[in-house]
Amino acid sequence: MEGKIHVLIPEEKVQARLDELAAQINADYEGKQIHLICVLKGGVFAACELAKRITLPLTMDFMSVSSYGDATVSSGLVRIVKDLDEPIENKHVLIAEDIIDSGNTLHHLLEILTSRRPADIQICTLLDKPDRRTAQVEVKYTGFSIPDKFVIGCGLDYKQLYRNLPYVGVIE
Numbered sequence: 090m091e092g093k094i095h096v097l098i099p100e101e102k103v104q105a106r107l108d109e110l111a112a113q114i115n116a117d118y119e120g121k122q123i124h125l126i127c128v129l130k131g132g133v134f135a136a137c138e139l140a141k142r143i144t145l146p147l148t149m150d151f152m153s154v155s156s157y158g159d160a161t162v163s164s165g166l167v168r169i170v171k172d173l174d175e176p177i178e179n180k181h182v183l184i185a186e187d188i189i190d191s192g193n194t195l196h197h198l199l200e201i202l203t204s205r206r207p208a209d210i211q212i213c214t215l216l217d218k219p220d221r222r223t224a225q226v227e228v229k230y231t232g233f234s235i236p237d238k239f240v241i242g243c244g245l246d247y248k249q250l251y252r253n254l255p256y257v258g259v260i261e
């Protein structure tokens with residue numbers, strides 16, 4: 090899989106889309122305080138880039154989850170590797186994600202977080218691969234819908250590498 094990297098979404102487009110998403114979030118949450126949850130590790134780029142653009146009062150927390158069992162076929166269950174530090178009860182929770190693929194991770198994460206009684210809970214994802222969806226998830230803010238290709242950059246890794254690329258790429 091190691092080879093040349095083909096740019097799928099250039100940095101300028103990623104930045105411009107983040108500006109648009111944040112503008113929409115600023116308008117939608119006017120008068121409210123946002124509790125931004127970053128899903129580690131991939132969501133860190135989306136979370137920081139959004140946080141910088143959100144002009145409303147904002148708090149952040151971090152969570153890390155992993156799928157149970159086999160890495161290629163998701164069992165549909167998620168394990169909390171690192172839980173949030175703070176309770177989310179009555180908070181306006183916004184989850185920042187890098188990508189939604191099968192939707193399994195977020196579907197189960199939403200179940201866990203909803204049971205903690207936030208005021209409301211929404212998802213913002215930089216990328217979406219709708220062709221691969223097997224679990225139902227409602228996503229309010231999507232950066233880009235992309236074809237079913239394995240992508241890297243903007244928080245997304247291949248064997249833990251390439252998260253730092255400022256664009257979305259595909260390894261040829």
Ligand code: IMP
Pocket residue numbers: 131163187188189190191192193194195238239240241245246247
């Ligand atoms: P889901 O539960 O199938 O939606 O899994 C989403 C997770 O799989 C993401 O948070 C990523 O960590 C990983 N993932 C899915 N597609 C890609 C990709 O194209 N590149 C890198 N990681 C990916």
Ligand code: MG
Pocket residue numbers: 128129130131132186187188
């Ligand atoms: Mg992720």
